[in-house]
Amino acid sequence: MSLSDHPHRRRNLLTGEWLLVSPHRARRPWQGETAPPSQPRPLAHDPSCHLCPGNLRATGEANPHYEGTFVFTNDFAALLPEAGSADEGDGSIFQAVPARGEARVICFAPDHGATLARLDDRARRGVVDCWCALSAELGARWSHAQLFENKGAMMGASSPHPHGQAWASDFVPELVAREDREQRAWLERKGRVLLDDVCAAELELGARVVEANARWLAVVPHWAAWPFETLLVARGSVARLEELDDEDRDQLARILGKLLARYDGLFDIDFPYSMGWHGAPHGLGGDTGHWRLHAHFLPPLLRSATVRKHMVGFELLAETQRDLTPESAAERLRAVAIA
Numbered sequence: 001m002s003l004s005d006h007p008h009r010r011r012n013l014l015t016g017e018w019l020l021v022s023p024h025r026a027r028r029p030w031q032g033e034t035a036p037p038s039q040p041r042p043l044a045h046d047p048s049c050h051l052c053p054g055n056l057r058a059t060g061e062a063n064p065h066y067e068g069t070f071v072f073t074n075d076f077a078a079l080l081p082e083a084g085s086a087d088e089g090d091g092s093i094f095q096a097v098p099a100r101g102e103a104r105v106i107c108f109a110p111d112h113g114a115t116l117a118r119l120d121d122r123a124r125r126g127v128v129d130c131w132c133a134l135s136a137e138l139g140a141r142w143s144h145a146q147l148f149e150n151k152g153a154m155m156g157a158s159s160p161h162p163h164g165q166a167w168a169s170d171f172v173p174e175l176v177a178r179e180d181r182e183q184r185a186w187l188e189r190k191g192r193v194l195l196d197d198v199c200a201a202e203l204e205l206g207a208r209v210v211e212a213n214a215r216w217l218a219v220v221p222h223w224a225a226w227p228f229e230t231l232l233v234a235r236g237s238v239a240r241l242e243e244l245d246d247e248d249r250d251q252l253a254r255i256l257g258k259l260l261a262r263y264d265g266l267f268d269i270d271f272p273y274s275m276g277w278h279g280a281p282h283g284l285g286g287d288t289g290h291w292r293l294h295a296h297f298l299p300p301l302l303r304s305a306t307v308r309k310h311m312v313g314f315e316l317l318a319e320t321q322r323d324l325t326p327e328s329a330a331e332r333l334r335a336v337a338i339a
Contacts, residue, residue, distance in 0.1 A: 004325055012223035013186075013194060015178040019225055019320035023328075041270075042113040042160050051161035053110045063107075068123070069130040070107040071166075077103035079169055101142055101169035106130055108162040115151065115162050115270055117260035124253040131277065132249070136242035138168035143283030144176060147241070152272030154300055154308065172281045179278055180291070187290040195233050195292035208330040211258045215251040218259050220330040225320045227302045227309050228266065228329050230259065232295040239288035240279040258338060263299065265336035273299035 007022045050057045053065045059075045079101030108127050109119055116124065131147050138145035149164035150157045172180070186194035202208055202219045210230055211218040221231040232255070238244060244252065263271035275297045280288035302309040302324070315321050 004327065009319075010223045012221075012225075013198065014182055014223075015175065016182050017178075017320070019223060019322065020314075021322055021325060023323065023325050025323040044111045044113050046112045046161075049112055049159060049161050051105070051107050051159050051163055052112050066107065066110055068126045069109070071104050071130065071134065074103035074105050074165065079103055079167055099169065099171060101167060102138070103168070104134065104138075104166040106134070106147075106164045106166060108164065112161050115260075115264075116149070116256065117264050117270075119162075119257075121250075121253045121257060124256055125249060128244075128249045128252050128256075132241045132244055134166045135240055135277075135279065138166060139240065139242070139282030142168035142170055144169050144172045144281040146173065146176070146276060148274065148276030150274050152270065154272040155274050172283055176278055176281055180281065180284070183290040183292075193290060193292055195294060199233055199235055207327045210262065210330055210333045211255050213251050213255055215248050216255045218255060220326040220333070222326060224326045224329065225322060226298045226300065227322065227324045228263070228299050228333060229326075230297040230333075232256075232259065232297065234293040238293045239291040240282075240293060241277060243293070259297070261338040262333045262336040263297075265338060266333060267301060267305040269305045271299055272301065273297050 003021070004023055007020065007024070009018050009020055011018050045052050047055065049055055051063070053063055053067075053070075056062050057072075057075055061075075063070065063072075079099060081100060081102055083098040083100050085098065106127075108114070108116055109123055116127065119127070134147060135145050145166060145168045147164065147166045153160070183194045186192070186197075190197070198221075199217050202217065202222075203212070208219045208222065209217070210220060215235055216232060217235055218230050218232045220229060224230075234244070234248065236248065238248065260271070263273065275295055277293070277295050279293045280291035300308040309322075311320070
């Protein structure tokens with residue numbers, strides 16, 4: 001049986017979950033939703049933007065005239081440092097517990113029309129350093145620090161200004177907890193680190209590799225759920241962002257530029273995505289030998305700049321499903337011409 005032509009299931013080694021791959025469905029006609037074309041690139045400064053240098057935010061506080069990255073406490077944070085009450089009453093079958101934390105907004109650059117893809121390596125390195133500093137700072141106080149970016153209106157970004165977020169929590173979120181469980185079990189069972197084995201296998205095969213350098217590997221993972229999903233893995237013994245050395249950070253800035261340029265070139269647009277870093281939860285303390293730092297890039301587009309993948313029906317009620325094979329997606333990303 002050829003996996004490129006017939007339905008089959010693949011196991012996500014990081015979560016233990018299975019997904020259905022249906023390659024033949026990629027040929028079906030499309031009469032569903034088409035998104036509007038992307039808008040022209042914004043100006044370098046938008047007087048109405050709450051994130052531009054010198055502008056007022058919704059709270060009335062003025063941003064400084066920053067020249068690199070700028071971090072501030074989220075004015076509408078999803079997590080708060082104070083513990084609330086979640087008492088369901090004696091004998092209730094329903095469970096709820098308080099959740100504490102804090103949230104930051106990370107402006108990547110002062111240029112309102114920039115993107116992480118269009119920044120130069122030096123500016124991207126500034127973003128990398130900011131991620132690392134926030135991971136260390138927040139991880140010193142909280143069980144987990146989740147750094148992420150939602151890029152584009154299609155991903156629900158509230159502003160086109162280049163920015164990301166950091167949410168720190170007094171609990172380890174579900175997806176990270178699953179990754180911790182599976183990586184720990186792999187090390188106990190095989191005596192090796194899971195993502196080290198994945199990187200070695202992907203490099204030997206080559207079919208799903210998108211970009212690689214001495215310190216990082218970007219692949220469309222064997223278990224990718226989204227059409228052009230990628231996994232960016234640190235190739236050294238690194239468990240958290242703050243452990244990256246100077247060369248790790250330089251090479252991360254470079255490979256990010258190449259990977260994101262491939263995304264933008266695929267359909268010739270500012271490619272939308274959600275991305276985020278997964279490292280060993282800080283609540284583990286020094287128990288991190290089973291972890292390798294990695295980032296997930298989850299873009300929604302399927303066939304073109306205007307047709308996106310929807311997680312509906314079978315995906316919501318039964319199991320994740322994809323049409324385009326990960327191997328085909330990686331081949332298309334590699335074929336994009338970049339500088």
